[in-house]
Amino acid sequence: MTYAERRLWQYLRAGRLEGMKFRRQHPVPPYIVDFCCVEAGLVVELDGSQHSPAADAARTRYLQSQGWRVVRFWDNDVLREVEVVVAMIWDFTSRPALSPTPLPPGEGL
Numbered sequence: 001m002t003y004a005e006r007r008l009w010q011y012l013r014a015g016r017l018e019g020m021k022f023r024r025q026h027p028v029p030p031y032i033v034d035f036c037c038v039e040a041g042l043v044v045e046l047d048g049s050q051h052s053p054a055a056d057a058a059r060t061r062y063l064q065s066q067g068w069r070v071v072r073f074w075d076n077d078v079l080r081e082v083e084v085v086v087a088m089i090w091d092f093t094s095r096p097a098l099s100p101t102p103l104p105p106g107e108g109l
Helices: 003-015 053-065 075-094
Strands: 023-028 031-037 042-047 069-074
Touching (some): 042 053, 053 069
Antiparallel strands (some): 023 031, 031 042
């Protein structure tokens, strides 16, 4: 783990974020995501200077196609304002994922 990942993990581990359970280095084949909260369907990725916007966009699209919501932060954001990053992650975990509600039987097409 990078220093930024270790720092953020101190806030996410062991249910420290309002009881939400996060996993680190979780496999979502063919990828391994930095952090995820299965209950909230949320992937948290930290990006450093080695990240390619095109590769990150393809990765995000794939994860979204698998039903995950993806939020990305720069390593520097975690290092400078970790409390703000944690608050934003909490906003995502407490906000329900947008999914269409099925119509009752007999309604629709």
